Amino acid sequence: MAKPTVAVLFGGRSSEHGVSCVTAGGVLGAIDRDRFDVVAVGITREGRWVPASADPSDWQILEGDMPEVTGDGRTVLLPAQTGERTWSVVGDDGIVAPFAEIDVVFPVLHGPYGEDGTVQGALELIDVRYVGSGVLASAxxxxxxxxxxxxxxxxxxxTPDVTLLRGDRVVDYAAQVDELGLPLFVKPARAGSSMGISKVSDLASLESAVADAVKHDPKVLIEKAVxxxxxxxxxxxxxxxxxxxxxxxxxxxxxxxxxxxxxxxxxxxxxxxxxxxxxxxxxxxxxxxxxxxxxxxxxxxxxxxxxxxxxxxxxxxxxxxxxxxxxxxxxxxxxxxxxxxxxxxxxxxxxxxxxxxxxxxxx
CATH class of the missing domain: 3.30.470.20 (ATP-grasp fold, B domain)
Known part of the structure; x- marks a missing residue:
């Protein structure tokens, strides 16, 4: 029987783009090529799906620099309907060609636009099997x-917390924050890899910690340190x-x-x-x-x-x-x-x- 084809999907639009690429390098190096055929699909920081190298050595941290999906002008297209396994690729010239027949996707995306149920929903729409949690659990x-x-x-x-939604002011939650006590952790609600997280030991620095978290997500959690x-x-x-x-x-x-x-x-x-x-x-x-x-x-x-x-x-x-x-x-x-x-x-x-x-x- 033909070997199942696995598409490793990585990169993405979130601030964890580089982390996702490094994870992909590990997974690409671990998949048994005698049991599975493997293709790599990267998502650029702008959200373009592109053919990518399936060589794990191309997705390593080098001298402190994270790898990045850039693409070569081609774009990967998903099937237009359920029941189709063939993914396609279109070049700058507009010519569409087959890319691969995909049996299962291994999405190693971290953060928003990938780990949050968005990609899982796209795959669900066309009945593509994938590794990991579904839409609701991912979200x-x-x-x-x-x-x-x-x-x-x-x-x-x-952990006890106070949640700030888009546009909320820290000063309006002063009483709730005082109840939490110091020290505090300030976190973007929908980010990972500890990005945008600050430990606050002085209330004078709380505003700046929230401003840093908002760079990653307009929703912010202020948590009591445990x-x-x-x-x-x-x-x-x-x-x-x-x-x-x-x-x-x-x-x-x-x-x-x-x-x-x-x-x-x-x-x-x-x-x-x-x-x-x-x-x-x-x-x-x-x-x-x-x-x-x-x-x-x-x-x-x-x-x-x-x-x-x-x-x-x-x-x-x-x-x-x-x-x-x-x-x-x-x-x-x-x-x-x-x-x-x-x-x-x-x-x-x-x-x-x-x-x-x-x-x-x-x-």
Missing amino acids: AGMDKQFMKTAFRSAGLPV VGREIETAVLETIDGVRASLPGEIVTGGDHDFYDFDAKYLDEASVDLVSTAQLPPDVADRVREVAVAAFRAVGAEGLARVDVFVAADGAITVNEINTMPGFTPTSMYPRMWAAAGVAYEDLVATLIETALVRPVGLR
Whole structure:
């Protein structure tokens, strides 16, 4: 039988464009070419879908510079209706030619216009199978305000916060902010990779922190800082059900007050990524249970990373769920599964195979 063809989709219009490209490099290098045919489709910062290199070495961080999708003048076109597998490419001359017959898409887009249900909706319209969560779960997982609403409804403990919508003034929420107390974290509601996040220890700097977050999203969360260890758990859905890895831990050092963008991608020497956190067995079990509960609360599918804080007394507070976590070989999600004996290549294959057998349409 012919091998299934996987389209790795990456780049995108969000501020996490470069991070997505790096993730694509990891996935492209991990897909078993004996089991799957692979094509790469990049999305430029302007939103143009283009044929891209499927060579993982083309999507690496070089001397601190993130890779970027630029294109060569050609544009990838999706099928016009359901039941068609052939994607096309059109050149500057207007001539349309076949590109590839796609069986499943592996979208490694991070942030808005990709991880938030928009691309998932486009693929749903033409019945294309894809790895990861559907439209609603992707949207809820991207928007921290509605993510927390889903978690609260499921009885999960979350960080107290104040949400500022477009045009809201910080001064109008002074009483609510005072109730939260210092220190605070200010976050764009719909961004990732710690972009636009600030830790505020002095209310005089709150306005500037909100202004920085607004550069990434007009909706902003002001959260009470939680004292605790930063614990992450990888959740994986297979044809046999949903399971969680043993929890891992992020330990930051150097000049990083928290796990910010530079610590994640540009100053790895200052961060200790502990694949298996040293937690009491009962606490580790509860963290895993909370991770699966968070996964189910937003209706996630395929994969997710759930981040929590664990206090000294063992109390657990859910920070967020990431429905398309960083997925390079050195990212925490695959590292945690590697610690459980699941190799990176096998993890990628499992996600693709699970997506291939998932029904199209409403699910």
